[in-house]
Each structure stands twice: as C-alpha cells, then as structure tokens.
Amino acid sequence: MISPVRAEAGDYTSAIWTGNMKIVSGLSGLQIDPWGFLLPLTAIVWAATLAALLGVLAVLLLYTLCLPGKIQNRGGWSANTSSSVRVLLQQDVVWPAEWLWWERLMLGLWMLTTLVLTRSYAGNLMSLLAVRYVPQPFQTPRDVLNDPHVAMIWQKYSNNEQFLRGVESGIFREVADLENEGRLMFHTQAQFQESLDTLVRAGSHVLVDMGNNIRGLVASDVSKSGRCDFYLSRDGFLPFSAVIMSQKTNPIIHGLNHRVLALLESGLFKYWAQDVPNFTRCDNIPKRLAFTTTLSITNLWGVFTVLGVGLTAGLMVWSAELVLLLSKG
CATH class of the missing domain: 1.10.287 (Helix Hairpins)
Structure with missing residues (x-):
C-alpha cells in the first residue's frame, strides 16, 4: 500500500489495485421498531x-x-x-x-x-x-466513536497503523486516542479470522481493514456457517493504491510495470482478488425483513406512548382552563 514514506524509500509500479477501508461489524438479532x-x-x-x-x-x-x-x-x-x-x-x-x-x-x-x-x-x-429490522449502526468511524461500548481493531504493522500513530488532527486523531481508553487495538492479519469469529461476532468490537480483505474473511465465515453474521459499512474511507515496490533505481520496476498494466487490462488481478466463494454474499444485507406474526406490546408501545402523551397534554390544558374559569368566577 503506497504511502509518502514508502514512496520516498523506493520505486514502484502502477497501481495494481485501488480501494478503501471498510468497517465490518457483527449482526445483532432482529428488532422491532416501536415507531x-x-x-x-x-x-x-x-x-x-x-x-x-x-x-x-x-x-x-x-x-x-x-x-x-x-x-x-x-x-x-x-x-x-x-x-x-x-x-x-x-x-x-x-x-x-x-x-x-x-x-x-x-x-x-x-x-x-x-x-x-x-x-x-x-x-x-x-x-x-x-x-423486523436488522440494525446496522456502524457505517462510519464517527458511529464507532460515538458508542463507548465498542472498540476498533486495525491491522498491526501496516500503513494504517503508521498513519494513526502520526495523525495530528481530525477524526482519525480521535480514533488514535481510543488506544488510551482501551478501545483501539492492532492485530496481525493472521489473527483477523479469530478476531472476527469472537470479538466482532460478539458485538464488542468492529474490524477495520481493506474492503477486499474483509470480504474474504466474511466469505470464509459464510462458507462455514451458511449464513451472514456480519455486515460491511456502505461507504469506505482512507482510499489507497496497492503497488509492487523495490529499491530505488531498480530496473526491474520498468519490466514489471508493463506486465502489471497487461494484467490490469485483462482483469486478472480483479479475478484473483474476488475469486472466493460467497465473496459478495453479505455486501447488501436487507435492513428489513417481513414476518407473519401476531402483534404484541413490543410492536405497539410507541402508539400507546403517543396516546398517553396526548391525553396528558389534554388533561393539563383542561385543568388550566378550569383553574382560569374558577379564578375569574
């Protein structure tokens, strides 16, 4: 993943992949919207x-x-x-x-x-x-920041960790400060599958990484369980370009660059990256599911709340009018 520091340290080919970071979170149970x-x-x-x-x-x-x-x-x-x-x-x-x-x-x-x-x-x-509604609350880093009960997992020894260590202002400075609160941790890619299966599935953590990596992890879980237990954020952030790098002035970069462009034009890189069973199955999980069930107080308490507030307001107005009439009498 190219960065200013890496660009200064070596030469690199044309981008073989462009993408952005996404958040993967565990799906909670179906809920009823009382409103x-x-x-x-x-x-x-x-x-x-x-x-x-x-x-x-x-x-x-x-x-x-x-x-x-x-x-x-x-x-x-x-x-x-x-x-x-x-x-x-x-x-x-x-x-x-x-x-x-x-x-x-x-x-x-x-x-x-x-x-x-x-x-x-x-x-x-x-x-x-x-x-029934399928809650998907964490779509941006700000959503995670606003929930004090959820921690974030980022990739260890990565360009993202370096970025968070050095950022001085903005929303990602707030993300970096979560480490002091115990709400930010860094795991290696080898730990991601276990982290997804335990911490993220439990709902106490979210995982932040490249979109393709996350889809691959979720696809592997779907292949095992047969269902989608996770959802990806709709929008991405921190766009990146992936390249092949070597030391400065290495002539092999020129030869690789021609081959990289040929592979890009043929679509092989995209095919290799996405040729995973169930790769896109959990990309667009429906937010609403319809069930044929009897109505209960969980469906209707919002209606009765509005009714109660209305009756209370009416009683207060009637009492005020009665007091006003008695004072004039």
Whole structure:
C-alpha cells in the first residue's frame, strides 16, 4: 500500500489495485421498531398534510378578518378551527347552520383528502407493524466513536497503523486516542479470522481493514456457517493504491510495470482478488425483513406512548382552563 514514506524509500509500479477501508461489524438479532407506525407516510407526506391543514385554517382566518362582525354573530372562528382539525383526527363534526356554501365545500374537500390519506395509512400500517429490522449502526468511524461500548481493531504493522500513530488532527486523531481508553487495538492479519469469529461476532468490537480483505474473511465465515453474521459499512474511507515496490533505481520496476498494466487490462488481478466463494454474499444485507406474526406490546408501545402523551397534554390544558374559569368566577 503506497504511502509518502514508502514512496520516498523506493520505486514502484502502477497501481495494481485501488480501494478503501471498510468497517465490518457483527449482526445483532432482529428488532422491532416501536415507531414503525410513522413509516406508512414519508416525511414529505406528513409535512404536506400539516401544510394543507394550516392552509385551510389560514383561509378561514382570512375570512374572519374580512367579516369580523358576521363571524362574531355566528359564534366565532373557533368552531371552524375545531372542525377541520377534528376531521383530520376522525372525530365527529358539527355543521353550523350559519356556514356559507364555500365553507361547507372547503370542509367537504378536506374530508375527502383526509379520507384518502387515512385509508392509505391504515392499509400499510398493519403490514409494517410485522416488519423486523436488522440494525446496522456502524457505517462510519464517527458511529464507532460515538458508542463507548465498542472498540476498533486495525491491522498491526501496516500503513494504517503508521498513519494513526502520526495523525495530528481530525477524526482519525480521535480514533488514535481510543488506544488510551482501551478501545483501539492492532492485530496481525493472521489473527483477523479469530478476531472476527469472537470479538466482532460478539458485538464488542468492529474490524477495520481493506474492503477486499474483509470480504474474504466474511466469505470464509459464510462458507462455514451458511449464513451472514456480519455486515460491511456502505461507504469506505482512507482510499489507497496497492503497488509492487523495490529499491530505488531498480530496473526491474520498468519490466514489471508493463506486465502489471497487461494484467490490469485483462482483469486478472480483479479475478484473483474476488475469486472466493460467497465473496459478495453479505455486501447488501436487507435492513428489513417481513414476518407473519401476531402483534404484541413490543410492536405497539410507541402508539400507546403517543396516546398517553396526548391525553396528558389534554388533561393539563383542561385543568388550566378550569383553574382560569374558577379564578375569574
């Protein structure tokens, strides 16, 4: 792996391989997302619904400001406000006789909109409540830094170790400082398979190394167990170029360079590196898996939390109104 120090020490061929570092972590068991009831609608749909509700209220408010006397005679603007909100919450609606035709039309259109929205939401909700999630939290070095219970393993006697020893600032300085906390260790390549099988599988450590090396280790484990117990980070970091090196002014480098280019053009290097059974099997592990199961409190406690918070807030508002009325009386 070429580096400035190595480039100064010798001559080298064209890059025979380019890549980057990746993180491999152990997969934990399938989990249930208690906030899955929010997933039938995307954030844009939730925002659009809120914007539409505010638009309806704004039109009614504008009419109130234009005709304050007439609105005051028929009971004020609060009736219209509660009606549009109650429609969204699927509660009963009172139709004041004094309402104009366009107000009834607006509320009717709003009813149709919320009907389509709520039916679509209900249709997707039951299926989503049965979805299990495969947690994949460690995608970047920052993710590992933010978890005080997870340590990192890097290759010993490597260019990466030299880099971490000498880096002075940035996120990799923070990674290097983990060694003082006992959260950074260096293992040789000969130790990697055992480290993967024990420390990484247990979830207490993650392994950081070249993407091809990691895929080879995971592929070997898959061939033994028949399943994917690990996942690779989606994005890489610390890009590198692999070369063949020799001492300065060695003429063999020129001869090797022609052969390296020929092997690259033929695709042999890539074939040799990836010609491993199950090499890419664990590259794209699904994040969600659907199961046909009965619903339990683990599926629904998020819904009841929202309900409890809403009822508590309503009780507090009602209590405040009651205290205010008693103080005025």
